[in-house]
Amino acid sequence: xxxxxxxxxxxxxxxxxxxxxxxxxxxxxxxxxxxxxxxxxxxxxxxxxxxxxxxxxxxxxxxxxxxxxxxxxxxxxxxxxxxxxxxxxxxxxxxxxxxxxxxxxxxxxxxxxxxxxxxxxxxxxxxxxxxxxxxxxxxxxxxxxxxxxxxxxxxxxxxxxxxxxxxxxxxxxxxxxxxxxxxxxxxxxxxxxxxxxxxxxxxxxxxxxxxxxxxxxxxxxxxxxxxxxxxxxxxxxxxxxxxxxxxxxxxxxxxxxxxxxxxxxxxxxxxxxxxxxxxxxxxxxxxxxxxxxxxxxxxxxxxxxxxxxxxxxxxxxxxxxxxxxxxxxxxxxxxxxxxxxxxxxxxxxxxxxxxxxxxxxxxxxxxxxxxxxxxxxxxxxxxxxxxxxxxxxxxxxxxxxxxxxxxxxxxx
Amino acid sequence: xxxxxxxxxxxxxxxxxxxxxxxxxxxxxxxxxxxxxxxxxxxxxxxxxxxxxxxxxxxxxxxxx
Numbered sequence: 001x002x003x004x005x006x007x008x009x010x011x012x013x014x015x016x017x018x019x020x021x022x023x024x025x026x027x028x029x030x031x032x033x034x035x036x037x038x039x040x041x042x043x044x045x046x047x048x049x050x051x052x053x054x055x056x057x058x059x060x061x062x063x064x065x066x067x068x069x070x071x072x073x074x075x076x077x078x079x080x081x082x083x084x085x086x087x088x089x090x091x092x093x094x095x096x097x098x099x100x101x102x103x104x105x106x107x108x109x110x111x112x113x114x115x116x117x118x119x120x121x122x123x124x125x126x127x128x129x130x131x132x133x134x135x136x137x138x139x140x141x142x143x144x145x146x147x148x149x150x151x152x153x154x155x156x157x158x159x160x161x162x163x164x165x166x167x168x169x170x171x172x173x174x175x176x177x178x179x180x181x182x183x184x185x186x187x188x189x190x191x192x193x194x195x196x197x198x199x200x201x202x203x204x205x206x207x208x209x210x211x212x213x214x215x216x217x218x219x220x221x222x223x224x225x226x227x228x229x230x231x232x233x234x235x236x237x238x239x240x241x242x243x244x245x246x247x248x249x250x251x252x253x254x255x256x257x258x259x260x261x262x263x264x265x266x267x268x269x270x271x272x273x274x275x276x277x278x279x280x281x282x283x284x285x286x287x288x289x290x291x292x293x294x295x296x297x298x299x300x301x302x303x304x305x306x307x308x309x310x311x312x313x314x315x316x317x318x319x320x321x322x323x324x325x326x327x328x329x330x331x332x333x334x335x336x337x338x339x340x341x342x343x344x345x346x347x348x349x350x351x352x353x354x355x356x357x358x359x360x361x362x363x364x365x366x367x368x369x370x371x372x373x374x375x376x377x378x379x380x381x382x383x384x385x386x387x388x389x390x391x392x393x394x395x396x397x398x399x400x401x402x403x404x405x406x407x408x409x410x411x412x
Numbered sequence: 413x414x415x416x417x418x419x420x421x422x423x424x425x426x427x428x429x430x431x432x433x434x435x436x437x438x439x440x441x442x443x444x445x446x447x448x449x450x451x452x453x454x455x456x457x458x459x460x461x462x463x464x465x466x467x468x469x470x471x472x473x474x475x476x477x
């Protein structure tokens with residue numbers, strides 16, 4: 001096999017690419033090398049197909065907004081994340097994640113009332129109390145403490161549980177099953193079992209809240225089931241989606257954000273000072289810069305072209321798979337000069353960490369509020385915080401759909 | 413300056429409300445944008461242009477008069 005086919009196969013780089021262990025915050029060097037050449041390139045994925053990888057900021061922004069670019073995972077050519085996602089495509093009901101246009105807007109506007117600025121502001125005291133309670137426990141406990149298990153992971157999951165109306169005593173069950181669902185290498189069986197358990201649980205909670213509504217999102221969904229707007233299956237799917245999307249992502253941003261802020265011992269005081277200050281706008285901007293710098297969704301947003309699209313000097317053909325990669329777009333030097341520098345004061349709000357277009361993260365304001373509260377409270381209450389080990393001793397989540405760290409040992 | 417917002421395509425991201433709460437709000441029932449002041453004062457021009465730029469759905473348009 002020394003013919004042209006083999007050469008072509010070798011020349012098309014495999015995706016996702018690996019990070020350089022010495023630069024754990026940077027996107028993979030191979031991805032950045034492709035991005036330096038052109039805004040979009042062909043890559044090869046797990047099933048041998050060769051979708052487009054979109055890396056340039058402008059192309060990413062444009063394609064996220066293009067109605068000819070679909071999230072419908074039933075379309076031929078759709079670049080699935082893995083074998084299990086492809087195998088289960090017919091078993092998953094349509095949802096906010098897999099529909100376009102008017103159908104998508106209908107699903108989205110069922111979720112959005114629970115996530116408006118007003119509702120997020122109303123949830124902030126709850127998030128603050130949860131954050132303070134976890135810091136109380138950490139400060140009362142031994143050193144080093146693990147900020148993943150004791151801080152970054154439980155807080156978002158408690159907040160999202162609060163928003164959905166999941167009782168506190170079911171929290172451990174939720175965390176376990178939601179985490180399983182985003183494992184890049186989860187077996188079909190494990191994923192199916194986790195998803196089934198979560199769905200069953202949510203059906204029970206939905207029935208409980210339909211009988212006795214409370215002021216929470218599951219009760220909201222229950223009302224829509226009662227008036228015929230949603231099926232039980234759709235309501236359950238939306239509830240599960242909220243949990244999965246709102247839980248590990250925020251946890252990873254909080255965990256990885258802390259590592260980035262503490263990574264260089266001589267810069268800790270300078271980098272964390274903003275969170276101890278009273279300038280709310282500066283704190284908000286620091287969170288935007290952390291989102292830009294880390295863009296934790298590192299295996300690409302998956303799409304498929306419905307029509308031919310001319311972009312960046314190339315033609316994406318109808319039926320071509322499209323992978324929109326957030327990290328290289330957020331490290332595009334034409335938009336963010338010296339992108340490898342974590343500069344908490346730079347204007348960063350136009351980053352792509354939450355995606356863009358009609359599918360941009362529906363829970364982004366909640367995520368922002370949680371991050372502001374987490375970083376502000378942490379660095380105010382423990383101003384002497386530092387890593388208990390060197391950065392290269394911290395286990396990074398290279399095998400997950402969302403990047404982060406498994407453990408974060410700290411002292412103070 | 414004239415501010416318009418297309419409620420049919422709004423993605424309820426809340427970005428405009430976060431940036432310029434004097435000019436934008438969200439409907440309680442679906443989070444869709446509401447323009448509170450269609451002719452806001454010039455001092456808000458920069459914040460409004462930013463809101464237009466970060467609006468994910470392209471619903472917000474700022475026209476200089």
